[in-house]
Amino acid sequence: MGTLFQFRCPGCGYEAQVSGGLGWGILAVTHTVSCPTCTELSDMIVAEEPWEFSEWMERECVNRDDAVAKAAQARWMPEKIRCDLDHRHKASLWSHPGPCPRCGTTLAKGEMTMLWD
Numbered sequence: 001m002g003t004l005f006q007f008r009c010p011g012c013g014y015e016a017q018v019s020g021g022l023g024w025g026i027l028a029v030t031h032t033v034s035c036p037t038c039t040e041l042s043d044m045i046v047a048e049e050p051w052e053f054s055e056w057m058e059r060e061c062v063n064r065d066d067a068v069a070k071a072a073q074a075r076w077m078p079e080k081i082r083c084d085l086d087h088r089h090k091a092s093l094w095s096h097p098g099p100c101p102r103c104g105t106t107l108a109k110g111e112m113t114m115l116w117d
Ligand SMILES: [Zn+2]
Pocket: 009, 010, 011, 012, 013, 014, 100, 101, 102, 103, 104, 105
C-alpha cells in the first residue's frame, strides 16, 4: 500500500500531495518527480508489476532507507523521467527532502494524507 504526504513550501506556499519518493501499492510502483515546465510535483508510474518489485525489495532490502531508494532507482527507474501531468515534459526524480519546484526552498513534509492501493 502506498502512502501520500502533504508537502508544503515555507517559501512560497506551494503544496503538493505526493509520496515524496519511491512508493508502491498493489497496482503500480511510483516515484515522485518534479516538472520544471508545470512547476509541479507528481507521482510517475515507473513499473506496473509491483508484485515483482515487492519480491525484489524483500529479497534485496531490509530497510526502506535512502540507500534502498537509490538501489531501487538504479534497478527500476526508467531512463526517461517524465512528468505525470504531461508525458511530453521532461522531469527529474524528486525525493524528500527536496526543493520546491517553484522557488527552490526545501519543502516541509506534513501529514500523511491518504493510502492508495
Ligand atoms: Zn516554494
